[in-house]
Amino acid sequence: MVIDFIPDFQKQGGLVPAIVQDAASGEVLMLAYVNAQAWQKSLETGETHFFSRSRNKLWHKGGTSGHVQRIRSIRLDCDNDTLLFLVEQVGNAACHTGYRSCFYRELKDGVVRECAPVIFDPKEVYK
Numbered sequence: 181m182v183i184d185f186i187p188d189f190q191k192q193g194g195l196v197p198a199i200v201q202d203a204a205s206g207e208v209l210m211l212a213y214v215n216a217q218a219w220q221k222s223l224e225t226g227e228t229h230f231f232s233r234s235r236n237k238l239w240h241k242g243g244t245s246g247h248v249q250r251i252r253s254i255r256l257d258c259d260n261d262t263l264l265f266l267v268e269q270v271g272n273a274a275c276h277t278g279y280r281s282c283f284y285r286e287l288k289d290g291v292v293r294e295c296a297p298v299i300f301d302p303k304e305v306y307k
Contacts, residue, residue: 210275
């Protein structure tokens with residue numbers, strides 16, 4: 181690994197935002213936060229790991245649902261404080277609500293609509 185390719189976890193209280201994008205289509209799937217431990221686990225496993233601010237713990241994306249994200253490449257911004265994960269989204273759903281993308285709602289021309297398909301029923305997956 182390149183020595184200077186390390187997020188600066190000191191700038192934002194130990195967390196850096198991570199944008200997750202489909203490597204093939206370019207679709208933005210989600211935004212989450214990474215701490216040093218999640219960063220290491222992501223590098224070790226090749227799948228995304230994040231830090232849940234609401235649960236105050238590390239989580240493996242797709243660990244429960246099976247909808248994991250296989251990392252194809254990682255980009256780090258010029259300030260070393262934002263990550264971009266380019267991933268293969270296994271199972272086609274990135275959002276815990278069952279949608280393809282966490283960005284499944286759109287405001288366009290004064291109208292709000294759903295702009296991503298529902299892939300699974302979360303009540304069935306997260307029993």
